[in-house]
Structure formats: C-alpha cells, structure tokens
Amino acid sequence: MFSQHIDTAPVLEAFAKGGECPLCALRDQTEAEYLEQFLGGSVMVPAARVLVNEKGFCARHFAQLYESGNHLGLALMTHTHLKEKIAGLEKRWAEPRKERLLAPRRPRQPETGMQSCALCERLNATMDRYASTTVWLWKNDDGFRERFDGSLGLCVEHTEAVLAASPGNAMREAVIKLELENLRRVEKELEWFTLKFDYRNQDKPWGNAKDALPRAILKLAGINPRDKGE
Template sequence: MKETIATIPLMNAFHADDECPFCYLEREAEQHAISFILGSAYMEDDIRAKTDATGFCRHHFKMMYDYGNRLGNALILSTHLKKLNQELDDELAHFTPGKSSFIKRMKHTDVSSGNAPKTPLGAWIAAKTTDCYVCDHFHQIYGRYLDTFFDLYKKNEEFRALFEKSRGFCLPHFGDLIEAAEDKLTDDEKKEFYPKAFSMIQDNLDRLQKEVSWFVEKNDYRNKDKDWGTSADSIQRGMQKCAGGYPADEVFKAKL
C-alpha cells in the first residue's frame, strides 16, 4: 500500500499493536502540542493570543507543569490570567441574579455534569474551565483521522486486514468511530462494518476481563508458581480500554 502524509500516522498507530490506535494518535498529538508551546512558540504573538483566549484544561495544565520550562509556563500564565481577569471583570459587572422560588430553594443542588449553567456567568466559567489549546489541537486533526480510517477501510484491503487483526479501541474512541460510521458508510457498508466492530469490542473487552481476573488469581499464594501470561500489565491496559489514555505512562518531560 502506498502511504501518504494523511495515512502514515494512522498506519503507524495500527502497527503499534496498541489497545486503541486513536489513543496512540491522541498521545502523540498532545505531546507534540506541549513540546511546541513550551519550546519557543510561547514567544510568538499569534500563539500567545490563542493560549490567552483558550487556556488549558486541568489535565494539560498538569502536563505543562510536569514538562518543565517554568519560565515558559509563567509567561503563558501571566498573559492568560490578564485576559481572564479582564473577561471576569466584565462578566461580574453585567451579572444579574435570576428569579428564585420556594420550590427551587427546597430542591437538593444538582451538580451533574450534564446540567446546563443557569447564568451567563456560569456559562462563561464552564467554557473557561473546559476550553483547552492542547485539546483543540487534537480535535482539529481527530476528525481527519476518522475520515482517513473509513477511506482506507473502504478502499484498501491491506488496511482492512490490519484493522480486523487489531486489539480494537478504547470505549470512548469506539463510540466516536461508530458515530462517524453513521455518516461515512452506506447502508450496505454498515451491514458489514458494524458486526465486525461490535465483535471486536466485545472480544477485546472479554480478553481484558480475563487478563485482569488472572492478575487477581495470580496473587493467590496457590498460583504463585504459575505463569503471569499477559496479565502483568493488564491493569493499565484495562483502564485504557474503559476510559482511554495511558495511566501507566511516565511523566512527559522536556528533553535536556
């Protein structure tokens, strides 16, 4: 198969024999973004304007701190906080309390993540604490990866075989794949793809459940001399399968 700039990252991810190729791509994208902004990009006005406006989520703030370059982090934060304070002043100046009622006051406070903010201030804070320059970087290319996946799946037998022999996907990325399939595949193609994809997620979740179960059993003294098999690292792989990401990854730091 002739690889192109569009297909190489996806092919590399599938050849990595990972629990989820899209987790593999996401990790590469976020590490690239962290290295980029804390390399020299934080000194560029256009990049600082974007990070000032967007900010970072909790996860990527932690990655930035762990990466190093305290001065770079401080410079990024200094102008981001300046813009945040300006916007906050404006939000507070225009804040108007909503109407209350006895019934509302008697209800227990519901802080479920799916609830929409009740005030413009709450909506602003929700945006500021979820928007993220690094997340946006991956989301901008993630859609193209999904498009490329289905383009290769439909047109390339080699890739289709690679897909069918893979370990499948984590649950969040599997969900994205199924949602994308609704638009990218014809009705006839869906009849073929869905059974394969469903069998893949079921088989691989069952595989991991058995691996983790054997990890538990292996810690029984009666099994101390038996082979660990593939269960030794099953905890981190099981966590990845359930929620995505790499819980056992070493801290990502700048190369000195």
C-alpha cells in the first residue's frame, strides 16, 4: 500500500484532461521535463551523471537532446559516456573468441528502441509508478474510479502496465472491459475512415472518424503522429 505522501496530482490531472490515453500524455509531459533536466548540467546530480556515463541515450533521446540546442551540455555528457563506452568495448572485444562463443548470447538489439538509455530508464521507472498510482486511485478514490471507468481507455502498452500493477481481480476486469470496448470503438471509427474514401460514402457524415487514424496509432503505439515534432 502507498503511504500518504504519494503524489497523485499528476495522474488526477492527466485523467481530468481525458483523451485516448491519459498516461501517454503524462509520459510526454514527463519526458519533456527530463530532457530539460538532463541538459540543465548544474542540476545533474552525481547519480544521474553516473547513469548517463554508463547508459548513454537511445536514438530517440539523443535526437531530442540534440535538437534542444544545448550542444555544450550534451557534448560534456556524451564525451564522458563515450570514454566509458570505449573502455567497455576494449574489454569486450579483447575477450578470446572461444570464450565469447561460450558466453550466453545476448539478443541482438533492434535497430530502433530498446537501446540502453539513461532517460528511458528514469522515464520507465516513473511511468511504472504512475501505473501503480492509477491502480491505487481506482481502489481508493470513488470519483477517480468513476472517471476512469467512463474514460476512453488507454493505449495497449499502458493497459498492460496498469494490469501488471493491479494485483486484484476487480480492477483487472474493469480495465479489460474498458479497453476492449474502446479498442473496438476505435476499430469501427477507423473502418468508417477507410469507407469514407469510397465515392458512394462521400456525402455521408464523418461522425467521429475524421481523426481515427492518429487515434488508432496512439492506441497501438502510444504516439500521436500529429504531435510529432511539436
């Protein structure tokens, strides 16, 4: 159980705003805060420096940090990380070939995502906490439960996160029901979006289908392609 000092405000705020996945919106907001913190060199506590030296950043966050324009701050962090990386590679590549073959094979990293990243690591830890907060609020705050059960659901990934954080069956059932209803809703809206391209449907009303594609992508991948670059 959580103690009294749990910070429920960000979760309450995100769900008050609504949308196809309030936790995605909260993640985007938190990510923007962390990007700023990582570049504000003076607030980088030693623990964060150690983490950056060891992990570096994934492609997405390197690109975002680069775009933010503080090239000196990023260069300082990247330089110490690069030195540590070279030392690690030197050691790894020096291993005799035979030993390397005997060592457990590490799965090949995908071309994007899953790269070691100091920012992803912090963000994931925070989002796990927010998923637990969502569960705690659902169980302890009647108003929140009502809002959650009447919401548009979450994206698939955050549904899984909330399911992983809810040990009891009551919320599990509610989340699954809510999510399947809303995935079917978006599926129907997306279908109508495609049917609107048929000339016979040209004059029929769009209903809610006009932005069904970005909303379907958000449900599936946690990103609204229309927000990209903003």
